[in-house]
Amino acid sequence: MRLGAQLWVGAGLTAVFLLAALLSFAWTPHDVEALNIADRLKPMGAIYPLGTDHFGRDILSMLMVGARTSIAVALVAVGIGIGIGVPLGLIAAANRGSLLDEVVMRGNDLIFAFPSLVIAILITAVFGPSALNAILAIGIFNIPVFARVTRGGALSLWTLDYILAARVAGKGRLRISLEHILPNITNLLIVQGTIQFSLGILAEAALSYVGLGAQPPTPSWGRMLAEAQTMIYTNPALAILPGLAIVAMVLGLNLMGDGLRDLLDPRVRRARG
Amino acid sequence: MLRYALTRALSLGLSLVVASVVIFAVIEVIPGDPAAYMLGMNATPEAVAALRGQLGLEGSVVSRYLGWAGGMLSGDFGVSYTYKVPVADLVAQRLWVSLPLALYALALSTLIAFPVGLIAAARRGGATDYGIMGATQLGIAVPNFWFAMLLVMVFAVNLRWFSAGGFPGWEDGLLAGLKALTLPAIALALPQASILARVMRSALIETLGQDYIRTARAKGLSRRQAVLRHALRNALIPVLTIIGLQFSFLLAGAIIIENVFFLPGLGRLVFQAITQRDLIVVESLVMLLVFAVIVVTFLVDLAYAAVDPRLRRRT
Numbered sequence: 323m324r325l326g327a328q329l330w331v332g333a334g335l336t337a338v339f340l341l342a343a344l345l346s347f348a349w350t351p352h353d354v355e356a357l358n359i360a361d362r363l364k365p366m367g368a369i370y371p372l373g374t375d376h377f378g379r380d381i382l383s384m385l386m387v388g389a390r391t392s393i394a395v396a397l398v399a400v401g402i403g404i405g406i407g408v409p410l411g412l413i414a415a416a417n418r419g420s421l422l423d424e425v426v427m428r429g430n431d432l433i434f435a436f437p438s439l440v441i442a443i444l445i446t447a448v449f450g451p452s453a454l455n456a457i458l459a460i461g462i463f464n465i466p467v468f469a470r471v472t473r474g475g476a477l478s479l480w481t482l483d484y485i486l487a488a489r490v491a492g493k494g495r496l497r498i499s500l501e502h503i504l505p506n507i508t509n510l511l512i513v514q515g516t517i518q519f520s521l522g523i524l525a526e527a528a529l530s531y532v533g534l535g536a537q538p539p540t541p542s543w544g545r546m547l548a549e550a551q552t553m554i555y556t557n558p559a560l561a562i563l564p565g566l567a568i569v570a571m572v573l574g575l576n577l578m579g580d581g582l583r584d585l586l587d588p589r590v591r592r593a594r595g
Numbered sequence: 596m597l598r599y600a601l602t603r604a605l606s607l608g609l610s611l612v613v614a615s616v617v618i619f620a621v622i623e624v625i626p627g628d629p630a631a632y633m634l635g636m637n638a639t640p641e642a643v644a645a646l647r648g649q650l651g652l653e654g655s656v657v658s659r660y661l662g663w664a665g666g667m668l669s670g671d672f673g674v675s676y677t678y679k680v681p682v683a684d685l686v687a688q689r690l691w692v693s694l695p696l697a698l699y700a701l702a703l704s705t706l707i708a709f710p711v712g713l714i715a716a717a718r719r720g721g722a723t724d725y726g727i728m729g730a731t732q733l734g735i736a737v738p739n740f741w742f743a744m745l746l747v748m749v750f751a752v753n754l755r756w757f758s759a760g761g762f763p764g765w766e767d768g769l770l771a772g773l774k775a776l777t778l779p780a781i782a783l784a785l786p787q788a789s790i791l792a793r794v795m796r797s798a799l800i801e802t803l804g805q806d807y808i809r810t811a812r813a814k815g816l817s818r819r820q821a822v823l824r825h826a827l828r829n830a831l832i833p834v835l836t837i838i839g840l841q842f843s844f845l846l847a848g849a850i851i852i853e854n855v856f857f858l859p860g861l862g863r864l865v866f867q868a869i870t871q872r873d874l875i876v877v878e879s880l881v882m883l884l885v886f887a888v889i890v891v892t893f894l895v896d897l898a899y900a901a902v903d904p905r906l907r908r909r910t
Binding site for chain 1 (some may be wrong): 610621
């Protein structure tokens with residue numbers, strides 16, 4: 323795919339879902355929580371564009387609100403990762419080789435040893451399943467990812483002449499980190515943020531599929547799939563549509579992430595050319 | 596090499612201790628009284644007191660932790676509250692489903708990814724390469740449990756080649772067991788194979804640009820010989836790392852896939868234990884999973900320090 327093309331396709335797909343999620347706050351074709359047994363398992367048609375489920379709920383409306391759940395969970399989880407991971411990474415890089423650096427990095431390794439699903443299991447075993455706990459589980463896993471990216475990016479900057487100049491000018495480590503390092507790793511963080519966002523969508527879907535995510539009646543793509551599983555013999559469409567939504571959203575974010583990396587990182591561009 | 600191995604072993608031990616403290620704290624300290632939690636709202640004080648005795652909750656936090664951790668080390672994982680059998684027995688039984696599943700998926704993923712990554716790298720920039728990259732991009736975006744449902748629809752419901760779920764047990768023969776694990780393994784392997792193929796491709800492309808490859812070609816080796824004899828071996832270093840990492844993803848992924856196919860593995864056990872509030876089972880299972888991940892990462896580190904002497908210096 324040509325450079326730029328994948329960025330636009332990715333951004334377009336992502337925008338569709340963002341808009342659908344935003345629109346769902348103000349309007350959905352039908353009420354997602356109203357049960358309407360008379361209209362259960364309707365095929366696609368004029369009144370219900372994508373049909374209805376076993377409770378007579380409109381699939382299109384549920385997908386729209388489901389997008390909202392997915393995006394909210396993944397976005398807040400990325401926020402947790404950035405909010406805690408980036409400062410940790412900056413501190414570790416500013417104090418390279420110190421005990422502090424060592425502690426931060428070993429702590430990161432430790433979190434990596436808990437797959438996010440295992441963190442989610444631990445949290446839900448104690449606090450019970452909810453969207454909030456799903457956010458926590460995914461967010462905790464994001465912390466070491468951002469800490470590593472930040473530290474790696476910052477370490478290479480700390481060796482540059484203009485940082486030396488800033489130190490000579492008498493600026494402290496904290497000020498240099500905030501004024502010179504952080505702005506120059508923003509590109510890295512944007513690309514990583516997009517990737518973690520898409521992983522968050524997948525993780526949220528998996529967690530709500532096994533019942534550890536958003537609880538009924540909040541619609542979520544993962545739970546729609548779980549509910550459809552018993553009906554794949556009779557109503558395969560119910561099991562296909564939410565899956566397609568997940569794939570399209572994740573694909574869009576991944577394409578956008580790759581496109582952004584090519585655009586923002588000149589080294590990749592040169593290596594590809 | 597020995598020095599490197601020892602330092603890594605020390606940090607392995609430290610990670611295991613910290614991980615066990617974290618798990619113990621989350622399960623046994625944060626909820627307050629685990630006995631009251633396990634019995635629910637309507638428990639009588641007598642029942643709670645009895646369970647407290649049974650769980651050994653009378654001692655101090657430190658002695659309880661030491662008891663639990665020491666037990667884990669000697670293979671005593673406690674007794675399940677709901678099943679009334681030792682957790683070790685439950686785990687041993689179900690490991691025979693989860694471990695073969697993860698290994699089956701790992702083998703599939705590697706077998707698919709190697710040739711695919713190799714072809715894409717060899718045909719870089721061509722239509723084949725674009726096709727493969729597009730397909731792997733899609734493969735990464737597909738949730739494995741949804742892919743599993745699609746597989747069931749096509750191969751179990753429509754074609755009837757496989758059963759939609761369940762596990763006959765290894766007593767029915769190796770083939771029957773493997774057949775039951777085939778769809779789950781494919782579902783698990785697809786996203787991992789997509790990631791691995793992309794890593795394989797970029798690692799190969801990078802090594803192909805190195806000077807020693809040009810030297811090899813200049814010496815008269817054909818392109819094919821240069822790739823197979825020199826580039827492939829060096830490209831394997833990042834690929835090995837990813838394979839090691841994937842084992843933990845596969846183990847965690849197996850937890851979800853087992854629920855799609857109703858396989859009696861560790862994943863089903865964990866979720867049953869959560870719904871039944873059987874904290875002892877949850878605690879020991881999570882610790883085992885984390886133990887497996889930490890140990891595999893350690894082994895991969897050692898393996899590739901053995902392959903690449905440059906890495907030993909970077910402790």
